[in-house]
Amino acid sequence: MKNRKYIHQMGTSLLSIVIAVIIGSIVIGLCGYSPVLAYTALLKGAFGSPALLMTTLEKSIPLIFCGIAAMISFKCGLFNIGIEGQLIMGAITYALIGLKLQWLPMPLHILVCSILAMLAGALWSSIAAILKVTRNANEVVTTVMLNYIAIYFTEFLVAGPFMAEGMIAQSNALDERKMIPFIPGSSKLTWACVIALVFLIVIALFYKYTVTGYNMIATGINFKAAEAGGIRMNSTCILSMALSGAIAGLGGAMLVSATYGRFVLDMSSGYGFDGMAIAVLGQNSAIGVLFSSILFGGLRTGSLYMAMFEGIPSELVSILQGVIILVISAPMLVRYLQVWRKKYE
Amino acid sequence: MNSILSLISTSIRLAVPLGYASIAGSISETAGILALGLEGFMMIGAFMGVLGAFYTGNVILGILMAAGAGAIFALIFGFFCIQLKSNQVVAGVGMNIIAEGLVSVLMIAIFGSKGKSELVPSLQKLDIPILKNIPIIKDIFSGYTGLAYFLILVMIIAWIVIYKAPIGIRLRATGINSEVVDSLGLRSGLIKYISVAACGAIAAIGGTFLSLSQLNFYSKDMVAGRGYIALAIFVFAKKNPALCVLISLLFGFTEAIHLRMQKFPISSQFLAMLPYLCTIIVLIVSATNNKKQKLVVK
Numbered sequence: 141m142k143n144r145k146y147i148h149q150m151g152t153s154l155l156s157i158v159i160a161v162i163i164g165s166i167v168i169g170l171c172g173y174s175p176v177l178a179y180t181a182l183l184k185g186a187f188g189s190p191a192l193l194m195t196t197l198e199k200s201i202p203l204i205f206c207g208i209a210a211m212i213s214f215k216c217g218l219f220n221i222g223i224e225g226q227l228i229m230g231a232i233t234y235a236l237i238g239l240k241l242q243w244l245p246m247p248l249h250i251l252v253c254s255i256l257a258m259l260a261g262a263l264w265s266s267i268a269a270i271l272k273v274t275r276n277a278n279e280v281v282t283t284v285m286l287n288y289i290a291i292y293f294t295e296f297l298v299a300g301p302f303m304a305e306g307m308i309a310q311s312n313a314l315d316e317r318k319m320i321p322f323i324p325g326s327s328k329l330t331w332a333c334v335i336a337l338v339f340l341i342v343i344a345l346f347y348k349y350t351v352t353g354y355n356m357i358a359t360g361i362n363f364k365a366a367e368a369g370g371i372r373m374n375s376t377c378i379l380s381m382a383l384s385g386a387i388a389g390l391g392g393a394m395l396v397s398a399t400y401g402r403f404v405l406d407m408s409s410g411y412g413f414d415g416m417a418i419a420v421l422g423q424n425s426a427i428g429v430l431f432s433s434i435l436f437g438g439l440r441t442g443s444l445y446m447a448m449f450e451g452i453p454s455e456l457v458s459i460l461q462g463v464i465i466l467v468i469s470a471p472m473l474v475r476y477l478q479v480w481r482k483k484y485e
Numbered sequence: 486m487n488s489i490l491s492l493i494s495t496s497i498r499l500a501v502p503l504g505y506a507s508i509a510g511s512i513s514e515t516a517g518i519l520a521l522g523l524e525g526f527m528m529i530g531a532f533m534g535v536l537g538a539f540y541t542g543n544v545i546l547g548i549l550m551a552a553g554a555g556a557i558f559a560l561i562f563g564f565f566c567i568q569l570k571s572n573q574v575v576a577g578v579g580m581n582i583i584a585e586g587l588v589s590v591l592m593i594a595i596f597g598s599k600g601k602s603e604l605v606p607s608l609q610k611l612d613i614p615i616l617k618n619i620p621i622i623k624d625i626f627s628g629y630t631g632l633a634y635f636l637i638l639v640m641i642i643a644w645i646v647i648y649k650a651p652i653g654i655r656l657r658a659t660g661i662n663s664e665v666v667d668s669l670g671l672r673s674g675l676i677k678y679i680s681v682a683a684c685g686a687i688a689a690i691g692g693t694f695l696s697l698s699q700l701n702f703y704s705k706d707m708v709a710g711r712g713y714i715a716l717a718i719f720v721f722a723k724k725n726p727a728l729c730v731l732i733s734l735l736f737g738f739t740e741a742i743h744l745r746m747q748k749f750p751i752s753s754q755f756l757a758m759l760p761y762l763c764t765i766i767v768l769i770v771s772a773t774n775n776k777k778q779k780l781v782v783k
Contacts, residue, residue: 167587167590171590171591171594172594219574219575219578221578271765271768271769275768275769277765277768277769278716278717278720278768280521280574280713280716281713281716281717281720281764281768282765282768284710284713285710285713285714285717285761285762285764285765286761286765287710288709288710288758288761289758289761289762292754292755292757292758292761293754293758295754296752296754296755299754300752300754413578413582416578417582420575453589453590453593453594453599455585455586455589455590455593455599456586456590457586458582458583458585458586458589459583459586459587459590460586461582461586462579462580462581462582462583462584462585462586463579463583464579465575465576465578465579465582466565466571466575466576466579466580466583468575469565469571469572469575469576469579470565470569470570470571470576471569471570471571472568472569472570472571473569476569
């Protein structure tokens, strides 16, 4: 029975990818490009060679964190659309405090700064959660607004008091020896990917084996029943949202400490929204998040390749992502298709 | 004095797109569908308006095309929410992502740049016959484009339709309990589709105000979260079109401060935050005002 449920979920995800590919090819065709060429370039660019595969995996690291963050909020029935902002707040905290704490030895430096970045992300998302609980303010709108506020706030910091020399709005660079090192034998992949996997497993175990995790899932499925069952709604909601923000903040921290080495304005190119799509496509399961993150990481690298060699706009990928989200959001679509298939048979 | 007058007229100008979007949101919210796709509808509207004006050379045709495209786009959203029982929040966010991708791809395919489109004819400013001769009144009430005055018409029509016309009763009933409406032999699905299409068209017209009235081209990130701000506005306005426009003025003012008050001793980034901060504050206040009224998120 349980296996059937998993197969059904996987089927829904695959179906949505297929539908997205079909709709995508219609759009590509309408714009006057060849869908076959586009998709071959996309696949080739994402998984075509070991080096490209490494890039894909490296790109999927922040996506895994954002996917986990979105998953945590969805599981509790909350819509955290502010992952982008929480990630930015985590990243700026890591970069600015990291610059002050350069005297710490490397592992400790990463640990301390990451914890602070997680705190920053958690605080940022808690604002929305507290407003939701105390004032019933819709968290979708507040988190989007907090995104914009985070963007302007960090712009103020790195274009003003903490601006590095030069014309680009960015902070000073961290010492390279304080950044997360590469995995031996790889020139692209850092230990950050191990950290991401560890967090994925920890979160999966958290939901499977702890009471708090169970409470969160129960709240998401039916909050009235959960409340009647004695679960404290308010603290569960705030905790879920804070956890979600903390993971997003950690994603930002990894982006600074593994990829950029400093805070750059616009460094998060839509990771937050991708994270939502990943959690939706992964059907809120840890293993699903892992695979969807790699897929979305592949879309990111592949789309650049596609734009470079075939001249097809890389933004096409966001249409694919949007359609995937839309199709998965529709439980009835799958049922209609099943009914239709039976009739056909 | 002049700077105050220009602040007021800028506020009004910036309030217009929010006014359209929040009225659009109220209409679909009244029918029980949370229009989270407003951002996307506005984006589609702003772009299609420019595209229409680019191909036909006529602004009015551009706006009509935008309204049509917005309605079609909204109907897709409606199809998912009504027929396929999608989660409205997830579907809305999906529509916004699709809109952004679609507009970017079309921008590159048609104008060759994803940042800025080519220049197109834009709407002329209108001078109101009698008002234009009175000193202060002329600065505040005259000299906007036709779309700004059209908003007042839309507001009145929306108010009459929602609160006074027979269809408004059905519309509101659908929002409260669509099964009861169905049991009375009225088609609640049809009512929902109509309201979502109207929502898309009106929001798209709001989008064209950004691209064809304020400016004469489409630029990336032009909508800048206004669709989401509009959500907060109609919650605060309790879905009343007249209040929507009034509250939009407040938001227009916060944006105008950013544009007109660059000489303030505060960093421009903090001024740019104002509309977004104001949205959060409005949500806090409105939730205490009407505790019973919740957004219909299912």
